[in-house]
Amino acid sequence: MDDNGSEFAFELRTxxxxxxxxxxxxxxxERSVLVARQxxxxxxxxxxxxxxxxxxxxxxxxxxGTDRLDTDLLHVVQNAPATWAYYRxxxxxxxxxxxxxxxxVHEADERGILETRRNGRRIEIRRKWPYPDWLKRMIAxxxxxxxxxxxxxxxxxxxTHDVALGLADEVWVAxxxxxxxxxxxxxxxxxxxxxxxxxxxxxxxxxxEWYPRTLAVDEVGxxxxxxxRDEWSAARFEYAxxxxxxxxxxxxxxRAYERGxxxxxxxxxxxxxxxxxxxPDGSQAMPWCHAKxxxxxxxxxxxxxxxxxxxxxGWRTSGWPLEGGPGMTYQRVLTARRARRxxxxx
Numbered sequence: 156m157d158d159n160g161s162e163f164a165f166e167l168r169t170x171x172x173x174x175x176x177x178x179x180x181x182x183x184x185e186r187s188v189l190v191a192r193q194x195x196x197x198x199x200x201x202x203x204x205x206x207x208x209x210x211x212x213x214x215x216x217x218x219x220g221t222d223r224l225d226t227d228l229l230h231v232v233q234n235a236p237a238t239w240a241y242y243r244x245x246x247x248x249x250x251x252x253x254x255x256x257x258x259x260v261h262e263a264d265e266r267g268i269l270e271t272r273r274n275g276r277r278i279e280i281r282r283k284w285p286y287p288d289w290l291k292r293m294i295a296x297x298x299x300x301x302x303x304x305x306x307x308x309x310x311x312x313x314x315t316h317d318v319a320l321g322l323a324d325e326v327w328v329a330x331x332x333x334x335x336x337x338x339x340x341x342x343x344x345x346x347x348x349x350x351x352x353x354x355x356x357x358x359x360x361x362x363x364e365w366y367p368r369t370l371a372v373d374e375v376g377x378x379x380x381x382x383x384r385d386e387w388s389a390a391r392f393e394y395a396x397x398x399x400x401x402x403x404x405x406x407x408x409x410r411a412y413e414r415g416x417x418x419x420x421x422x423x424x425x426x427x428x429x430x431x432x433x434x435p436d437g438s439q440a441m442p443w444c445h446a447k448x449x450x451x452x453x454x455x456x457x458x459x460x461x462x463x464x465x466x467x468x469g470w471r472t473s474g475w476p477l478e479g480g481p482g483m484t485y486q487r488v489l490t491a492r493r494a495r496r497x498x499x500x501x
Contacts, residue, residue: 293324
């Protein structure tokens with residue numbers, strides 16, 4: 156298996172392509188792009204997420220730090236007043252106990268993104284900065300390098316769920332280029348609302364085989380909870396209101412802002428002596444296992460791997476090559492590259 160043989164490696168190449176070349180149509184100069192992977196909701200996780208962002212809003216978002224803001228923190232910072240006010244008088248009803256709002260207020264204060272003061276027994280709050288409208292569009296991409304019949308059969312229900320819910324503005328499938336006149340993926344029974352990209356993982360050249368439809372993210376969506384088991388049974392579904400969709404989209408975007416797609420090393424074992432990073436195209440660092448002689452998957456690269464060997468203590472204590480062992484160096488390199496995608500605030 157070559158560097159790009161696994162679905163995991165293909166996914167990383169898709170992320171790199173999206174970071175460099177999105178959107179697939181005419182470039183949008185007034186937007187910045189952030190790319191992340193393996194994010195979504197409890198019911199659905201996407202392989203790749205592309206965030207089209209307002210550049211000024213993205214710069215303003217950096218004032219709130221690199222850590223994500225969860226839904227509780229977003230509830231506070233989005234609604235914090237410009238002048239001092241008792242938090243329970245100024246924040247909207249949360250829909251859950253106020254004690255969780257109070258905890259979020261304290262956390263926001265500790266992170267330096269909210270001002271608080273005591274007025275007797277009351278906690279008053281005041282915003283430091285308005286929370287910006289930085290997210291413009293969210294694109295979901297499913298990566299299937301080898302879309303055979305069984306893979307397509309399992310993929311269709313997921314894509315149908317995405318289209319019905321309308322949480323992402325667009326849904327795409329990325330598959331490996333075959334060089335055929337008509338890519339085989341077009342013969343599969345996929346929803347017509349889903350776009351199709353054929354990607355060459357070696358060169359990062361892309362051809363758009365099918366353009367997607369823009370989904371109604373501002374309207375009520377349909378959450379498919381249970382599909383009919385046979386022709387006599389009924390499907391079970393529920394509606395997702397626009398407010399829930401807007402909150403969920405922003406929460407996903409916050410997680411993407413924090414993690415980025417280069418966070419894969421954080422779930423692997425770069426402290427193994429067999430782990431290294433290779434740059435096949437001279438710019439993208441890809442994981443490589445000397446024991447397996449190939450690009451390993453994230454699931455394989457764990458402490459339970461039979462070939463796992465910790466770095467020799469001397470690598471971590473003698474300052475090799477700068478501070479710590481190679482594993483620490485890999486993490487610093489990828490963290491620095493991820494940070495460059497987030498502009499600094501004023």
